Amino acid sequence: MDTGRLPRCYRHPDRDTGISCTRCERPICPECMISASVGFQCPECVREGSGTGHRPAANAPRNLAGGVVAADPQLVTKILIGINVAVFFVALIAPAVVIQLELLGRYREFPGAPIEGISTGQYHRLLTSVFLHVEWWHLVGNMLGLWFIGGPLEAALGRARYLAVYLLSGLGGSALVYLLTPSNTPTLGASGAIFGLLGATVVLARRLRYEMRPVIVMVVLMLVLTFVPFGGALSISWQAHVGGLITGAVLGLAMLWPVTGRNRALVQWGTCAVVFVLAASVILLRTAELTELT
Template identity: 35%
Template sequence: MSEAPSTSPVCYRHPERETLLSCSRCERPICTSCMNDASVGHQCPDCVREGQRGQRQAVTAFGGNLAAGRAGYATRAIIGVNVLVMVASVILGGPKAIAGAGGFFGLLGNGTSLTDAGEVLGWAYYADHSVHGIAEGEWYRLFTAMFLHYGVVHLLLNMMVLWQLGRYLETVLGPIRFTVLYLLAGLGGNVACYVFQAPNQASAGASTATFGLMAAMFVVNRRLKLDVTQLIPLLVVNLIFTFSMSQISKAGHVGGLVFGAITAAVLAYAGTAKNRTIRQAVGCALILAVLIGAAVWRTSDILG
């Protein structure tokens, strides 16, 4: 005599499993492997995913993604790019690209073919009688220079500052806004080098951007009504260091500081949530336009 078929419900995701449990949201039967604790009862995986899609992402005080900002994706990525570029420079330039080439108590490294190609340089003759520089159409130098370093010590000093300040600023701004801040500060410092330095004077390094982060910390903490007195000695010491060392680009550091502060002010004082992102985007676009205009003027001045 054959047995009567079972009439017990089965899990909708695992038909071979009988169950007396059901999703408190859609009421479909679920097994113990599929149930997820909810505020009331249990929910199936599909309802959990649907609920997560309907939740608004937590944002920072300035409109960025809070969870992504806390993870520090942008800071880590920027450090990674700088390290990879340094590795490429060492491969091309050999041991002297690491340290021991003089400058900064003998700890800086030699320039390499990579730094020669990407550093800020207005206009200059090379040994092979070729002419290079931003004024010759190599505009990319204004961007690439912020990822190039003369030796490992130069790299480590900048990456330490980037890690310490970047993690905090990315947390309060979010990764996208932090990346915009970093790039505009670095670009601002490099444009200042182009405008105020001799056309044949080369410079490179992330310090244009990291000086911008110092200024941004001051602006952001003021906006959040936090204590900024501890930041003042940091800025003063770094400015004294900048103007006391002959190998440091004074224009680059001051330019990064100024444009980092301006960009941070745009991001921090754009108002409340309504239309805030649009105002931030427009403000940053205007800063970029000013920098491009300054670089165009300097080019016409050199070539004129």
């Protein structure tokens, strides 16, 4: 008998898990677990215990981060993929839109044209660039990463918290790119936000006491691909990856920290506010630096 293998979720036989329902003791994965007063319960036990009547939101099933369990636990991930794909086709049909959406700190479109970029107040570029891809293989690679990393994380965090991690990780990666790269270097792609989801996934795996080696190997491999050039065909922004990874890990700690009651939401959303203020401070610092060069 192999005692080294974790049991598998009774609803998702392809997923190993170390968590069991406190009522029926069936193994449940992060997508299925619902926070109870003591431990976690499976969806069937929650339904049996609550009956068929309507329950107030305060008593609704909760996920690992304290959010309400959604009917479709991967809805936000699907919407984010849809937005990325839609922006790709817009850029394909109207290539001129790319230069208006990509991350550029300070540039002239042609000699004699006015200076444009984030330093002139076009702060939308910090997030629009996160949804922009101009090569199909770049889009496909990032969307596969978003689906496989983001789907399980959304189920564990809930929609609002998951979306906050995604957007703030993208912003954190863009802020570091803006700070550390030449101002006329165009940057685009969702990889900074996806690295943020990866950072939060490391925290989630630790919180659930999963085997950490596969997760650590994945992080190391992705960082190696970030810093080690392979043929020089793809220019990778390590600043976006590192900025997103750190931001996502910090937010993951805040979202999954074992705090109960009102303090839990305070820690979660307070950390989001602090991360936003820090990113905004970096952005404004770099903008002031570039403005002085005028």
